[in-house]
Amino acid sequence: MNRGRVKVCHICEGHSGACRFEENRLDVHYKNDRLLRRFVTERGKIVPRRMTGTCAKGQRSLVRAIKRARFLALMPYVNDSVR
């Protein structure tokens, strides 16, 4: 359907189809909050896949890491300090 646009997955830099390479490009880990912050809105909400263009598998690992980072107070649940 979207012939022109091929979705490139940020997590593994592959086409969203067969994109789960062995060593993924980005180190998606709950400790790596610098990376995780790029997938969260200013308010601290997780950005939906359709906006970031990540593949399903990448998004799942991303969400798991973000939720763990939030639990460990490395990332806020809600960022109300932002006006």
Added chain:
Amino acid sequence: MSRDYEMALIVDTQENADETVKHYESLIAEHGTVVNVDRWGVRRLAYEIQKRQQGDYTFFLFQADPGAIAGVDRACRLDEAVLRHLILQTEIPPQEEVVEESPESPEDVSDGSEEEDAE
């Protein structure tokens, strides 16, 4: 049959963090082997935990038999110095075996998927 685990520990800055970390390191060592202790030290929390704005972060990477995990978890829960803890199962990338006596010929070290990047 021991499995690989990682534990995140946030210690209250008003308590003696070094002591607490050593305590848990030895507690884990009783039931398994501690592979790596990654001490981040004091860091600002993203939100308040028990009226504290800061916490002393430590990350353990260890192998233990599954039975022992409940004990460690209980200890953390009861310990007032520990603001928060998280124990997860993980895979420790194969590293060179550190042998005290005669160092074996180190096999080729395959780089694990998650290398330790200094935060």
